[in-house]
Amino acid sequence: GAGLAPVVAEAKGGLEPNSYEEITSYNNFYEFGTGKDDPKRNAGSLTTNPWSVTIDGMVERPGAYAFADIMKKMTIEERIYRLRCVEAWSMVVPWNGFELADLLNMAGVQSGAKYVAFETLYRPEEMQGQRTRSLQWPYVEGLRLDEAMHPLTIMATGIYGKPIPNQNGAPLRLVVPWKYGFKSIKSVVKITLTDTQPPTSWNRSQPGEYGFYANVNPEVSHPRWSQASERRIGGGLLSARIDTLMFNGYEAEVGGLYKGMDLRANY
Amino acid sequence: MTFAQRINGGLRRIPTWPVYVFGLGVPLWYLYLAITGQMGVEPINALERALGLAAMQMLVAVLAVTPLRKLTGVSLVKYRRAMALVFFFWVVCHLLAWAILDLQRIDRIWADIVKRPYITIGMVGFVLAIPLAVTSNNLSIRKMGPMRWRKLHKLTYPIAVLGAVHFVMVQKVWELEPLLYLVGIISLITLRVPGLRIPWPVKPAAKTT
Numbered sequence: 001g002a003g004l005a006p007v008v009a010e011a012k013g014g015l016e017p018n019s020y021e022e023i024t025s026y027n028n029f030y031e032f033g034t035g036k037d038d039p040k041r042n043a044g045s046l047t048t049n050p051w052s053v054t055i056d057g058m059v060e061r062p063g064a065y066a067f068a069d070i071m072k073k074m075t076i077e078e079r080i081y082r083l084r085c086v087e088a089w090s091m092v093v094p095w096n097g098f099e100l101a102d103l104l105n106m107a108g109v110q111s112g113a114k115y116v117a118f119e120t121l122y123r124p125e126e127m128q129g130q131r132t133r134s135l136q137w138p139y140v141e142g143l144r145l146d147e148a149m150h151p152l153t154i155m156a157t158g159i160y161g162k163p164i165p166n167q168n169g170a171p172l173r174l175v176v177p178w179k180y181g182f183k184s185i186k187s188v189v190k191i192t193l194t195d196t197q198p199p200t201s202w203n204r205s206q207p208g209e210y211g212f213y214a215n216v217n218p219e220v221s222h223p224r225w226s227q228a229s230e231r232r233i234g235g236g237l238l239s240a241r242i243d244t245l246m247f248n249g250y251e252a253e254v255g256g257l258y259k260g261m262d263l264r265a266n267y
Numbered sequence: 268m269t270f271a272q273r274i275n276g277g278l279r280r281i282p283t284w285p286v287y288v289f290g291l292g293v294p295l296w297y298l299y300l301a302i303t304g305q306m307g308v309e310p311i312n313a314l315e316r317a318l319g320l321a322a323m324q325m326l327v328a329v330l331a332v333t334p335l336r337k338l339t340g341v342s343l344v345k346y347r348r349a350m351a352l353v354f355f356f357w358v359v360c361h362l363l364a365w366a367i368l369d370l371q372r373i374d375r376i377w378a379d380i381v382k383r384p385y386i387t388i389g390m391v392g393f394v395l396a397i398p399l400a401v402t403s404n405n406l407s408i409r410k411m412g413p414m415r416w417r418k419l420h421k422l423t424y425p426i427a428v429l430g431a432v433h434f435v436m437v438q439k440v441w442e443l444e445p446l447l448y449l450v451g452i453i454s455l456i457t458l459r460v461p462g463l464r465i466p467w468p469v470k471p472a473a474k475t476t
Binding site for chain 1: 301302304307308309310311312314368369370371372375378379382383384385436438439440441442
């Protein structure tokens with residue numbers, strides 16, 4: 001939207017994106033293994049064509065939308081966003097993608113819908129991590145409808161102008177830049193509009209450590225480590241820690257969504 | 268001459284100093300890999316983990332020396348002190364990588380030690396290992412007397428368990444690898460419990476030096 005232009009301009013001016021190599025070789029994508037270099041090594045087996053996204057639940061036009069058809073209808077733009085992992089490292093990624101709101105409007109959101117649930121592809125024969133029980137499969141995530149409709153929330157389909165590599169969540173993934181990285185679910189096959197808060201994978205795995213909201217917040221520690229600072233990938237062995245910003249630096253844009261909420265209870 | 272005796276005979280000709288050279292070489296090698304970008308794009312975390320894992324493996328090797336001798340007759344007792352000191356050195360390197368390269372500030376380090384259970388556990392293990400490293404010399408054995416020295420060095424067992432628990436807790440999910448280390452360490456310790464002591468097939472080797 002028009003209101004976003006200054007944000008993107010500021011981001012472009014003030015942020016140096018990580019290299020393509022860094023962004024595509026250091027990943028958390030447990031469907032391909034729990035090591036940071038596992039996804040790059042193992043994600044080659046994933047077939048992403050054909051691909052379709054089922055949009056169902058409280059929508060006017062439910063159905064399976066072919067990825068190619070979605071791409072024809074959406075406007076692809078570049079968004080340079082900070083990415084903050086819950087493990088206290090971060091990157092800056094030049095995504096290509098479209099606003100999730102545009103996709104949801106295409107399907108037509110019914111008035112009673114309050115949440116959006118997402119699901120990753122479940123295909124253990126191609127995703128070797130799904131043959132282990134590191135998490136419960138398929139990976140699921142969720143957003144409140146106002147978070148999903150926010151202009152900063154995008155579905156990414158590319159990095160540095162190239163189609164998004166498998167290890168980064170091909171062919172399309174969610175990107176919610178003010179939340180910890182695990183909220184930005186990869187390789188999405190299903191989007192469901194609902195009136196009840198959907199389950200989310202990491203919350204299901206360890207509810208005491210990962211909440212539904214998972215907003216980046218330097219003041220609320222993970223039970224096992226501090227979230228006050230982070231390390232930007234790419235600085236080498238002497239890389240200095242930097243202070244983590246409230247809502248990952250997007251407080252001006254999204255702070256209003258959480259007005260009056262206890263962010264300690266809703267972590 | 269049995270197979271084990273032949274091995275022991277061969278080992279008699281191999282001095283212990285290569286163990287120390289190896290102990291010094293591994294962290295230097297890791298440091299080289301990290302500096303030259305061969306440990307990935309996040310070398311600090313990779314270095315911390317590599318050093319921690321190396322220490323864990325050396326600890327398992329140290330704990331395996333006695334069961335190996337009792338099960339097979341092959342005696343590595345001669346190298347055990349060097350192996351244990353190398354373990355301690357690798358733990359120190361692991362700790363330095365964490366404190367200096369990773370956290371970088373004394374307030375962050377202190378906050379983690381007191382607030383994060385897995386750091387607290389790892390730190391307790393390290394502190395317990397200090398007196399063992401300090402007394403790992405013949406003079407200390409003489410001064411303390413062998414009984415007291417042995418008693419002190421039984422601290423190795425809680426140190427090993429604390430180290431393995433620390434390793435399990437660092438992971439985000441229940442990972443198989445650290446759990447295998449924990450099970451392995453508990454098994455190696457259990458083999459030493461007097462009541463559970465299995466009838467070993469071979470007698471301990473007569474002399475080790």
